[in-house]
Amino acid sequence: MNREKVICACHHVTAGEIEDAVKDGAASFKEVKKLTKAGKSCGKCKKKVKKFMEAILEEQNIENPECVCAEPGRDAERETQPMKYDFTTIMDRRGKDAIAVDEIPFENVEVKEGFDRIPMWVADMNFQTVPTVAEAIIERTKHRAYGYFMPREEYYDAIINWQKTRNHVEGLTKECIGYENGVLGGVVSALNVFCSRGDKVLLHSPTYVGFTHALENNGYDIVHSPLKRDEDGIWRIDFEDMEQKLKEQHIHAAVFCSPHNPCGRVWERWELERVMELYRKYDVMVVSDEIWSDIILDGYTHIPTQSVSEDAKQRTVALYAPSKTFNLAGLIGSYHIIYNPQIRDRVMKESSLSHYNMMNVLSMHALIGAYKPEGQEWVDELCKVLSGNVDYAWNYIREHFKGVSVSRPQGTYMLLLDCTQWCEEHKKTIDEVQRAGVEVGVIWQDGRPFHSPCGIRMNLALPRVLVEEAFDRLNKYVFAEC
Secondary structure, X not given: OOOOOEEEOOOOEEHHHHHHHHHOOOOOHHHHHHHHOOOOOOHHHHHHHHHHHHHHHHHOOOOOHHHHHOOOOHHHHHHOOOOOOOOOOOOXXXXXXOHHHHOOOOOOOOOOOOOOXXXXXXXXXXXXXXXXXXXXXXXXXXXXXXXXXXXOHHHXXXXXXHHHHHHOOOOOXXXXXXXXXXXXXXXHHHHHHHOOOOOEEEEEEOOOHHHXXXXXXXXXXXXXXXXXXXXXXXXXXXXXXXXXXXXXXXXXXXXXXXXXXXXXXXXOHHHHHHHHHHHHHOOOEEEEEOOOOOOEOOOOOOOOHHHOOHHHHHHEEEEEOHHHHHOOHHHOOEEEEOOOHHHHHHHHHHHHOOOOOOOOHHHXXXXXXXXXXXXXXXXXXXXXXXXXXXXXXXXXXXXXXXXXXXXXXXXXXXXXXEOHHHHHHHOOOHHHHHHHHHHOOEXXXXXXXXXXXXXXXXXXXXXXXXXXXXXXXXXXXXXXXO
16 A cells, blocks of 8 residues: 555545544544545545555454444434524514515515415524623613613623634734624725726636625625536636636625535635635735635534634634624624734724714623623534524435435535526526425525525524425425426
8 A cells, every 4th residue: 555645535534644644543434534634624535545445444344334334324413412492493583673584585475375484595593592692781771771882802802802702712802803894895995995986806707796795895896706517516616717816806805704605614624725816816805705604514523713723713704793703783883803913993983984983881891701601502503403403404305306406505504506407407597496395385595696606505503303394395386397
């Protein structure tokens, strides 16, 4: 055996390293991955690693076929772990200021009698948030004065500790953190610093519709670099297309989404390094939207864009928020992390010009409550629940909806369905498919504004029983074979 042969090209793991891991007692793919990172987040390499392991185990007469041939059932593994927090209660959000249940994102279509609404469109969750959020807000409201204020040190300390614990960020200081009313507002403020209206800005497509609206409304010219799905169905960056557009169109600003919305990719370190090297090469300033960074599914790890190099740290404005993580969008409140003092001062000045970018006192206390240790536990459990929902939905689609293509998300709780083949085979339009779903109460979202021409975006952040009911309805009434 050639011990120098590279088995996992993504992480440069050799045959010798895998053999040594097996000799050290790793008898399953999961254990080898933990010791060597081989096959982590890279589907193609995962197959190679498993095949190579089979050969080693057979040679050494080690019996463990269940672990080698396939990872143990994820759902079964989760079910053995009791949950501390409640992700099963079906909340009645009607009349409680929730567009997820009060609105239908399609015109001239209603839910038929006999079907209740299952909200699977706008990106908020149908779970109760961690109790410490409500406790923090209620405690503050007991003091019945809500005048002018300055952010507490506790606010900054909570962010610093959260970033250190969740994202392994070291050296973050209060000075690098700044409040933003929302991530999109932060995106626009940063772009106003980086370039002039009318300039070209690079985004990867499919593209979050919020980026499209924010940039177009502010006069920026969006240039899309399409992501491509590899042989394993994983969305990948087309680095050649990206470089060509940066070079030929003289682009000097980019909005990067990590994890990617709506595709659900959690970028690997080598991808981030290569992206940021291209941005360095062509002098491109970067706005990195990392609002989904806490919603990472089993087996994946978020790597902050600013962490991959010193240059990336200095040329990037990163944007975060507890709103996506803890279902706090209605409270408003995000924040930026900017290490470069010149960029930081200019972004802070730009954000202040409207006198609108001011923190709400209850939003501040909500973040402090969310970022407590209980919040860390809650997010860990949430991600297990979401991983189970994603596994269920992905497997169900592949088994029952022939002609519907979907990539398994690695982060976020959104699915992006491509119905192109199904529509062609059944002589249906995507409008007819979307309408049929809404009529039976599955309130999903049109994928076309996200640059998915025959796509549907689905939210899986709701109790499993509702996910199962939704897919059962889709199977019976929408994607049923005639």
